């Protein structure tokens with residue numbers, strides 16, 4: 001093909017959004033509140049502050065009303081796949097309701113039908129940040145075993161309803177984020193925070209395995225995967241202590257996918273739990289549930305690599321996706337301090353494939369930036385094109401290395417609300433949405449320069465890169 005990149009012919013090019021960051025309509029048609037609806041104002045103080053009074057998730061970009069037009073724009077770019085999530089509280093407003101909410105179920109029927117009409121496969125995450133708030137209030141969230149049963153019921157309900165429409169599923173978004181932002185995903189912290197985190201994580205892992213089981217039973221021709229927030233930890237120096245620190249940090253991420261892809265707690269768990277004084281309450285059937293229900297593919301988000309040292313003292317730090325690390329002097333950073341490292345994507349692919357030998361799926365990658373809407377409503381975002389071009393090439397190199405990659409879903413193909421900062425002005429889209437952090441704007445959509453570029457990439461299956 002005359003250049004160095006090649007993608008499989010059925011490669012799933014597309015984009016990824018989440019319900020909470022796009023839909024808005026937070027109280028429409030019977031939807032219940034999620035932790036994300038209340039967190040920026042009423043929740044515990046996050047490390048990166050959410051700006052009080054700023055444009056937020058309640059209206060988001062009103063995908064709830066605009067989904068048809070937005071899907072038409074995705075189709076115009078030639079998307080083969082759209083990753084989105086179902087809002088649990090549209091289906092079960094309190095998380096534990098006896099009957100599902102028909103209006104919520106109908107909304108996703110409409111969205112999936114519209115995608116399929118446009119030749120786009122839905123890839124659906126069961127839970128992407130918007131855990132039902134009333135489950136935290138009434139049960140203490142994921143700390144409580146009851147949540148496992150409720151999650152399984154929710155999963156079975158949507159598998160039954162959408163079994164003819166959705167063939168790609170993900171259980172929980174970035175499951176490892178529970179380590180860094182427990183409140184954000186519905187965990188209540190007790191005296192020993194690690195005890196709360198790992199007990200909740202155990203419940204999530206069992207719930208995830210039960211969802212895999214249900215999916216395999218109800219939709220035998222579907223594939224269901226786990227999902228990590230992946231970022232390789234590089235040692236700050238070649239000092240063995242720094243290298244070992246990097247290894248331990250990587251282990252803390254892979255802990256989760258080890259269980260979801262291999263079916264058992266990894267060898268380093270015993271030592272880890274001893275150090276953190278964690279004693280898990282494990283039910284007799286849990287081991288079997290975990291070992292019998294392995295995911296079909298391993299998906300992940302990738303935005304950056306992180307750098308780490310044994311001794312952090314006196315070293316320059318930088319921020320990252322919900323948690324940061326040390327500044328790496330060899331690579332540039334985005335306007336939010338996220339370190340831009342396309343080769344890190346290829347490294348991550350190797351780390352995961354080596355460990356699990358299961359197909360991979362890149363379900364988030366992209367550049368958040370301040371974009372400028374010109375007078376003529378154009379947006380010149382060549383920086384986004386450069387960022388994505390290098391990451392697509394890295395993915396192609398990984399494929400060439402022998403790794404099976406199902407697809408690449410670019411994060412936020414349409415501008416949406418940032419998860420870590422609650423900002424609207426941190427934009428990822430190929431499509432500009434006229435709304436700013438203060439709520440100004442009319443939600444009109446405009447195509448950025450990157451829109452036309454991505455369309456060409458998909459049309460040529462990456463040959464134009």
Ligand code: BG6
Nearest residue numbers: 174301321368417418419420421
């Ligand atoms: C991932 C999340 O962590 O990163 C997304 O799954 C999120 O929901 C994305 O939006 C980018 O992060 P941010 O903070 O720039 O929105």
